Amino acid sequence: MRCVACGKEYSSKKSRQICRCGEPLEVEHIPGKIASGGTVWKRFRDFFPQEMKETDLRDLHTLSEGETPTIKVDELSEIYDVDLYLKNETVNPTWSFKDRGTVTSLIHASRLGAKTIGTVSTGNMASSVAAYGNRLGSKTVVLVPEDISDRKLEQIAAYDPLILKVAGDYGDLFYESLELSADDPEIYFSNSNSPYRIEGYKTLAFEIIEESSPDFVIIPTSSGGLFRGVMKGLIELKKSGILDKIPTPVSVQAAGCSPIVRAYQGGKKKIERWSEPGTEAGAIANPLPPGGNEVLRKLDEHDGLCTKVSDEEIMDAQNKIASEGIFCQPASAVGVAALKDLRENGSIEKGSEVITIITGSGLKNLRGKFDRQRVKHIDISELKEWYEEES
Ligand SMILES: *Cc1c(COP(=O)(O)O)cnc(C)c1O
Numbered sequence: 338m339r340c341v342a343c344g345k346e347y348s349s350k351k352s353r354q355i356c357r358c359g360e361p362l363e364v365e366h367i368p369g370k371i372a373s374g375g376t377v378w379k380r381f382r383d384f385f386p387q388e389m390k391e392t393d394l395r396d397l398h399t400l401s402e403g404e405t406p407t408i409k410v411d412e413l414s415e416i417y418d419v420d421l422y423l424k425n426e427t428v429n430p431t432w433s434f435k436d437r438g439t440v441t442s443l444i445h446a447s448r449l450g451a452k453t454i455g456t457v458s459t460g461n462m463a464s465s466v467a468a469y470g471n472r473l474g475s476k477t478v479v480l481v482p483e484d485i486s487d488r489k490l491e492q493i494a495a496y497d498p499l500i501l502k503v504a505g506d507y508g509d510l511f512y513e514s515l516e517l518s519a520d521d522p523e524i525y526f527s528n529s530n531s532p533y534r535i536e537g538y539k540t541l542a543f544e545i546i547e548e549s550s551p552d553f554v555i556i557p558t559s560s561g562g563l564f565r566g567v568m569k570g571l572i573e574l575k576k577s578g579i580l581d582k583i584p585t586p587v588s589v590q591a592a593g594c595s596p597i598v599r600a601y602q603g604g605k606k607k608i609e610r611w612s613e614p615g616t617e618a619g620a621i622a623n624p625l626p627p628g629g630n631e632v633l634r635k636l637d638e639h640d641g642l643c644t645k646v647s648d649e650e651i652m653d654a655q656n657k658i659a660s661e662g663i664f665c666q667p668a669s670a671v672g673v674a675a676l677k678d679l680r681e682n683g684s685i686e687k688g689s690e691v692i693t694i695i696t697g698s699g700l701k702n703l704r705g706k707f708d709r710q711r712v713k714h715i716d717i718s719e720l721k722e723w724y725e726e727e728s
């Protein structure tokens with residue numbers, strides 16, 4: 338593994354996941370060939386690090402993550418005058434793309450001999466790590482902030498991990514937990530942005546390229562892990578001669594917590610902590626994204642785009658996506674939400690092929706808020722009458 342910023346090398350036989358300089362580590366680039374048929378782990382096996390290649394596919398503890406539908410959406414394509422595809426990650430085993438990276442990071446953890454699997458998350462990653470950790474038969478611990486609502490814990494708790502409420506700065510906990518596992522191989526933290534998590538996220542890029550030829554790939558961005566994974570996958574495909582040109586990456590954040598966009602627009606190379614996150618898109622509200630600086634570097638290297646959207650635009654986009662038959666969580670709607678501005682300011686040209694990742698399911702954020710005007714009341718005796726009036 339190599340530090341993405343200073344280049345310092347680290348052994349993958351140790352569980353260190355962050356460089357001493359504070360920037361993320363990355364598994365070296367692995368060119369390969371896509372095999373035909375089978376699961377993502379079989380088809381793309383060539384692209385995985387040695388530890389994974391040595392892992393018996395039957396030992397993967399897979400729940401059939403990945404292999405998600407790529408859907409061409411005609412009505413939305415027409416609205417924005419582009420060829421728009423949605424990569425529907427809501428159908429993963431725990432209903433978000435996080436599962437792809439959880440599998441690979443837990444393989445790394447098992448190879449290192451970890452007995453306890455942990456994560457620092459209150460949302461999709463916690464659910465995913467709890468599900469796979471317990472399936473693997475490991476002791477699993479999820480670190481959450483003290484003031485978390487019970488509602489947020491419901492899915493996580495269903496998988497029966499130890500849930501540890503931790504007092505103190507939740508941002509610091511990310512780093513503290515990684516320090517703990519860097520020093521002790523018995524415990525492994527599978528946090529956002531972990532190098533072996535990125536390896537799993539690569540499969541998203543591979544699937545995208547198998548099923549479409551996008552000019553733009555839009556990526557909802559929080560910690561930066563998903564962005565890094567998709568980019569690493571695309572770069573490896575290019576290095577393997579499978580992809581001629583890397584599509585333009587587009588990183589989108591919610592305006593209420595957009596430290597990466599702020600740095601990008603200010604021409605800065607380093608992100609700064611967002612002081613008070615406030616957005617309905619809670620799944621992408623990391624105030625100090627550990628992969629943020631690397632996202633900035635990759636945007637720079639690949640002439641990417643970086644933009645933010647308001648909660649109003651997010652909610653509108655969530656409805657538009659639902660009108661195509663997919664109920665996604667607010668964080669997942671930011672890609673569609675960004676399209677209007679990106680088209681209007683000419684960043685995305687008319688007729689371009691665009692794919693946006695629908696990262697997680699709307700069932701994750703049920704809040705009892707919907708348009709009650711849609712609900713009408715009638716008596717059973719009035720059913721026929723109602724129908725006649727309707728038609
Ligand atoms: C985790 C997550 C993201 C962002 O991924 P990062 O790797 O943190 O950038 C986007 N959408 C949803 C629904 C997520 O759970």
Ligand SMILES: [Zn+2]
Nearest residue numbers: 340343356358
């Ligand atoms: Zn470094």
